[in-house]
Structure formats: C-alpha cells, structure tokens
C-alpha cells in the first residue's frame with residue numbers, strides 16, 4: 108500500500124516517521140512531533156475575548172458578504188453572494204444551514220481534521236515544495252492554521268502551494284470578523300487580507316510570506332473550478348459543508364476531479380463519514396478509513412491514494428510534462444517587461460537566471476515608454492480576453508504593492524474612460540450593467556468625471572479607481588535587481604540550440620554566450636528564431652508624445668482615456684498616446700504621429716487645453732516602438748512545441764488512451780516563450796511571469812486550464828490541426 112506522499116521533489120522520507128503505519132493500524136492520526144495544539148484539542152483563545160469582540164455584533168448579525176447585489180449572477184454565471192450569521196461566535200450560513208467550522212473550537216478542529224488527518228506537518232520534513240488543495244475556502248481558517256504550521260515546521264526554503272476553491276468568496280471585512288476569533292492568527296490574517304483579491308470570479312494567485320506560501324484562490328463552483336485546475340496535489344482538505352446540506356460538493360463530478368488531480372500517495376481528510384463520500388473516494392483510488400473525529404464528532408474520514416484512476420488526458424496537444432531539470436538555471440533572451448518578469452519570478456523561486464539583452468541597457472524597445480497605463484480590459488459580455496485581463500490586473504495590484512510599497516514608480520490614481528460617442532456610451536452602459544464590483548469599475552456622470560479628474564472633460568463614462576500609471580524603466584530596474592539575476596547587456600543572441608543536455612545561446616560569431624537547461628524567448632518584436640518563425644505575430648508600431656504641462660489648463664488627477672489616453676505624471680510633461688499602425692515592422696519617430704496624438708487630445712478634450720495647440724512648441728516624441736500582437740489579442744506564454752512533431756503526433760493524440768511518448772519530443776525540453784503582449788504588456792506580463800515560472804517549476808498553474816490554453820503558443824497550430832488545415 109502506498110504511503111502518503113511527502114512533498115514533491117522531497118528528499119525526506121515519510122515512512123521513516125512511522126506515523127502513517129500507526130494510523131493505518133487503526134490508531135488516531137499521528138500525534139508525535141506536532142506543534143502545540145495540533146490534534147490535541149487545545150482550548151481556544153479566551154472566550155471572554157470572543158465575547159468582547161462580538162458584543163457589538165448581535166448574536167444574529169447579518170453580514171453582506173460581497174458588494175455585488177444579493178444573488179446577482181457573476182460573469183462566470185455563478186452566484187457569489189452569501190449571507191453569514193454569527194451564532195455562538197461561530198460563522199453560520201443560513202443558505203446551507205451549516206457552520207463554517209466547529210462551535211467548539213474552529214482552529215483546533217482545523218488542526219485535528221485537516222492537518223493531522225493528512226499527517227502534517229511530518230510529511231513536510233525535507234520537502235522543497237508541497238501542494239494542498241481544499242474544497243471550500245470559507246473564512247480561510249484552515250489555510251491560516253496550515254500557514255502557521257508551515258512557517259514553524261517546514262524547511263525554510265520550501266514553498267507551500269495552497270489551492271482552494273470557493274463558490275461564495277467572502278469580503279475582506281467578513282474575513283476579519285471571523286479571524287478575530289483567533290487572535291494568534293492575527294498577523295497572518297492581516298497579510299492575507301492585504302493580498303485578498305475580493306470576490307471576483309476566476310483564479311487569483313497571492314504570494315505570501317515572502318514567497319514561502321502561494322495561495323491560489325479558485326472562485327467558482329467546485330466542479331467547474333477543479334476541472335480547470337492544473338496541479339499535482341499532495342493532499343486534500345474536503346470541507347464543503349455537510350453532504351446532506353450541500354450535495355453540490357460531494358458528488359461524482361467533483362470527487363472525480365479530486366481523483367484526477369491526485370497521484371499515488373496523495374491523501375485526503377474530511378470531517379464527514381457519509382457513505383456516499385466514502386464510496387466515491389474509494390472509486391477514485393483512495394484507501395479510505397474512519398478515524399476519530401474532532402470534539403463531539405465521533406468519526407471522520409482519511410485516506411491515501413493507492414493507484415491513480417485512469418483518466419483520459421485532456422487536450423494532450425497542450426500537455427507539457429512537468430520536467431525535472433538538472434540545474435535550476437535559465438537563460439532569458441530580452442530585458443523588456445516580459446523577460447524581466449519571468450526572470451524575477453524564477454529568481455524568487457531560487458533559480459539562477461541570466462538575462463541576455465542586445466542593447467546597452469534594458470527596456471529600450473516596446474517597454475521603453477517613460478510612462479504606461481495599467482488597467483483592466485472589460486468587454487460588454489464575459490470573454491476570455493476579459494477574464495485574462497481581470498486576473499492579470501488583480502495580480503498586478505498585489506505585485507506592485509509588494510514591489511513598490513512606497514509608490515516610487517507607480518500611481519493608483521484611477522483611469523477615467525470617457526464615452527464621447529453614442530457607441531461608447533452604449534458600451535459603457537453595458538459594462539456598467541454587469542455585476543462587477545465598484546472598486547473595479549463604476550459608471551460616472553459628466554459632472555462626476557469632472558470632479559474625479561479636476562479637468563473639464565464634459566463626458567460621462569466609466570471609472571477604474573484602482574488603475575493608474577507606471578514608469579516602466581524604474582519598474583524593470585527594480586525587477587532585475589535581484590541577487591539571482593545576472594543581466595548581460597550588449598549581448599545579442601543570434602541563435603539558440605540544444606546540445607542534448609542544455610540550451611546554448613549563441614552570438615553572431617557562433618560563440619556560446621550562456622548555457623542552461625531552460626531557455627525563454629522574450630525578445631519582443633524579434634521573433635525570427637528557427638524555433639518561433641511559425642508563430643502568428645502581427646507587428647504594430649506605436650508612438651506616444653510628451654505634452655508640456657503649460658499647454659493645459661490643469662494637470663488631471665487621473666489617467667484620462669478618450670480615443671487615446673492622457674497620463675498626468677507627477678511633475679514634468681504629461682504623456683499622450685498612442686498611435687497604432689498595424690502591420691508596420693519599423694519604429695521610426697514621426698512628427699506626424701505626435702501631431703495625431705495632439706489632435707486627438709484637442710478633439711476629445713477641448714476644455715483641457717489652455718490655448719490653441721502648437722505642436723512645434725510644446726510637444727515632442729516620448730516613445731516610438733513596435734508592439735507585437737497575436738491573432739486573438741492574447742499573449743503567447745508557455746512551452747514551445749516543435750510544430751512538425753506536433754502535427755505528426757496529432758492523429759495519435761486523438762485516440763482515447765493516448766499517452767505521450769517517452770521524452771515528450773513534441774515539446775523540446777526546457778524551451779519557453781513569453782511574447783505578443785500587444786498594447787497591454789504592462790498590465791498583463793506580471794501574471795505571465797508567474798504562469799511561466801509555475802510551468803517551468805511544475806507547480807499549480809495560477810490560471811484556469813482554458814486560459815492557459817488560450818494563451819498557449821501552440822493554440823493556432825492546434826486550431827488548424829482540428830480544422831484539418833494544419
């Protein structure tokens with residue numbers, strides 16, 4: 108019988124602790140070596156403290172859990188609003204008629220049922236990473252208990268991945284009220300709430316504890332969210348309200364995904380002993396047994412996967428085997444925002460990264476704008492592009508908070524999107540009619556727009572309060588200033604080849620610039636590599652223009668988006684932009700493009716200009732470069748296939764029992780790309796860096812499989828193969 112798996116790539120040996128054997132033999136979950144309180148039913152922090160805290164709340168206080176109207180449908184079609192009450196100082200859901208955690212002591216219950224039930228923390232000994240997946244994030248108590256235990260008992264360099272699905276995410280204020288019941292978790296609660304992505308549907312990644320803990324929140328129904336999850340799970344916390352009250356979580360559809368994401372040695376623990384759950388988990392390959400439950404609960408279930416269930420590989424053409432590389436060493440070609448984001452996300456994981464840049468300094472091409480806007484792209488109906496953009500935007504806010512806490516190079520001044528035409532007004536109305544939270548976007552009247560911007564805009568529109576502008580040069584410098592990153596400027600790469608063990612980046616004389624098992628192309632407009640030539644790129648030239656502050660009646664307080672956009676900056680000239688010339692591959696500054704930007708401003712915002720514009724006097728070119736765009740306006744991020752091998756293998760991939768051949772020749776080992784960021788690289792490339800680092804390290808992905816596939820480098824080839832034209 109397999110043992111519960113220790114963390115992936117572990118050097119420790121679980122069996123040596125012997126605890127699993129005693130559990131197998133019918134005893135309680137292991138007690139040895141546990142932190143104080145784990146599995147021992149410690150008394151909660153003083154009841155008097157609980158009472159004091161909640162005296163202000165009546166015992167039946169209704170908390171509105173989201174800012175979205177009650178029972179509103181979200182873009183993904185599920186309902187997020189859920190009212191919770193506090194009964195006996197315990198959060199309770201009237202809708203599900205169940206408590207979030209034990210009335211006796213929620214924290215002790217989390218430690219007994221989920222930590223000890225999965226033989227934690229013993230399994231962390233010697234591990235380098237460990238993945239826990241949970242159904243029902245709820246108040247996050249299980250997560251906080253696990254994080255606390257991890258920070259005390261896991262190796263300092265190990266990384267915890269905690270993935271949790273939640274259909275009704277709570278507002279931060281509600282989390283705070285729930286966590287206040289457990290003062291010992293106070294600092295962790297504060298850090299979690301500071302990174303909290305709100306109630307937006309979709310996947311959201313939070314990097315906590317300086318990177319030691321990665322939380323992936325999957326907001327959506329368990330069956331749908333788990334179907335979208337790409338991860339190898341070491342243990343499961345099954346915590347989705349009682350099966351009799353919430354069959355939506357404990358059915359074959361959901362538990363099949365639990366099985367799919369497991370592997371021999373994966374464990375689970377749950378508070379329930381319902382026969383249906385037992386049978387279903389057994390059918391998924393788990394050896395299931397009862398063990399004493401927490402407090403007044405007589406029993407609970409635990410189990411270990413003996414054999415992974417036979418699952419058909421989904422979309423094997425996108426499958427990239429998680430690789431074990433001989434060294435954690437990578438080459439990144441290109442020091443624009445895409446390249447340094449990948450480099451930084453790998454460096455933060457302990458990788459050694461060499462960034463090769465052809466210019467004398469970084470960010471000299473598309474990423475060289477003196478200022479750039481970051482804001483989400485909303486569409487009138489839910490779309491992949493929007494979902495990707497929203498998740499990227501939420502991740503970026505978290506990323507900037509950590510990287511630039513003093514806002515030295517970014518401003519969250521808000522972006523005002525004006526509706527100057529009937530068509531735009533209709534678009535704004537349709538966006539505003541969708542159940543999106545006000546912190547993300549809300550409609551404004553003409554008067555409100557004037558008040559927000561302190562400028563005479565004169566048009567209604569949409570306001571994105573958390574969006575703003577950034578100085579890419581300083582951002583990029585902060586990103587590559589990392590002890591694990593070596594930036595080599597003046598290092599133009601002409602070719603790249605694999606010598607059987609590693610990638611070599613070669614200069615124009617065929618001299619090896621650097622060798623590493625992983626190579627990432629992040630070279631912006633230069634994608635004429637033999638490995639990338641077949642990819643669908645469209646170059647788009649853009650130019651932005653400095654506007655002397657003296658030309659305007661007032662410096663606006665926020666970014667104004669009209670037909671183009673105006674960035675206020677903080678002193679010095681403002682920035683107007685940008686032109687958009689599709690199909691052009693050469694970036695040459697053109698006075699006509701500056702005039703175009705100025706005319707756009709004059710036409711859209713006549714009330715803003717102090718005097719008739721004189722392009723020759725107070726206007727100059729700020730930036731001119733080529734953006735690379737793709738066929739579906741999504742970037743290309745992921746492993747690079749060999750197109751001929753993929754085409755040859757494709758017919759076999761259609762077979763029911765397809766398994767990739769040994770060595771996975773369709774995907775050359777260690778070859779990746781991050782490109783085609785179009786006009787939105789500054790908003791979207793941070794999550795791209797996290798995605799690529801997760802792929803390279805074989806970690807849970809920070810976004811849904813369908814989005815990873817929509818941004819996959821092979822997507823257009825696969826589409827052609829499906830149509831029979833590839």
Ligand SMILES: Cc1cc2nc3c(=O)[nH]c(=O)nc-3n(C[C@H](O)[C@H](O)[C@H](O)COP(=O)(O)OP(=O)(O)OC[C@H]3O[C@@H](n4cnc5c(N)ncnc54)[C@H](O)[C@@H]3O)c2cc1C
Pocket residue numbers: 440441442443444445446463464465466469470471472473474475476478479480481598599600601629630631632633648649650651684685686730731732733734781782783784785786787788789790791
């Ligand atoms: C005028 C303009 C305005 C923009 N405004 C915004 C905005 O407001 N908000 C926003 O989100 N986005 C904006 N964008 C888009 C954004 O700038 C891009 O999406 C982003 O910069 C792309 O980054 P990248 O790293 O892929 O490419 P790049 O920044 O071009 O980086 C590629 C790097 O690779 C290097 N390189 C290439 N070939 C080689 C080689 N052979 N060897 C070594 N190094 C090599 C290049 O020198 C370069 O440094 C704007 C773009 C333009 C042109």
Ligand SMILES: C[S@@+](CC[C@H](N)C(=O)[O-])C[C@H]1O[C@@H](n2cnc3c(N)ncnc32)[C@H](O)[C@@H]1O
Pocket residue numbers: 189206207208242243244245246247248249250272273274275276327328329330346347348353355356
């Ligand atoms: C018992 S609570 C979880 C408690 C949580 N683990 C904690 O630490 O606070 C059950 C959770 O499951 C969520 N839930 C209920 N049905 C769900 C579904 N179909 N998919 C995902 N989550 C669901 C509820 O919203 C609730 O937050």
